[in-house]
Amino acid sequence: MIWRAALLIGVMANAAGAQQVTEAEGAILRGLDKISGQVYDIEMKAGQTAVFEQLRITLNSCRFPVGNPSGDAFAALEIADRVQGTAVFSGWMIASAPALSAMDHARYDLWVMRCTTS
Numbered sequence: 001m002i003w004r005a006a007l008l009i010g011v012m013a014n015a016a017g018a019q020q021v022t023e024a025e026g027a028i029l030r031g032l033d034k035i036s037g038q039v040y041d042i043e044m045k046a047g048q049t050a051v052f053e054q055l056r057i058t059l060n061s062c063r064f065p066v067g068n069p070s071g072d073a074f075a076a077l078e079i080a081d082r083v084q085g086t087a088v089f090s091g092w093m094i095a096s097a098p099a100l101s102a103m104d105h106a107r108y109d110l111w112v113m114r115c116t117t118s
Helices: 002-018
Strands: 021-023 026-033 039-045 049-052 055-065 074-081 086-094 108-116
Touching: 026 055, 026 074, 039 049, 039 055, 055 108, 074 108, 086 108
Parallel strands: none
Antiparallel strands: 021 055, 026 039, 026 108, 049 055, 055 074, 074 086
């Protein structure tokens, strides 16, 4: 687990060092219910908390390359299971590498699609 965190920090540092990034107004996330097969798009504003099935998702930040809002997004998220009352994810998710820092939940998958600018 420590190596994964170190790798994520290295990737984010390289991405931030290679190009300038800017803060977005929000993000679009995609959620999957692994049991029903239903896919949901979730549009959120920075600072907002949303409910997806039994998950409570808080978007703290979404960043993207300056001048390229459709470019690689990375979002700071806090995700909790409302039923069990436990945190299931806290950290950065990267749109181009969703498996690098993935949420671990038995029923749901969630990943970042892109940042939004308006």
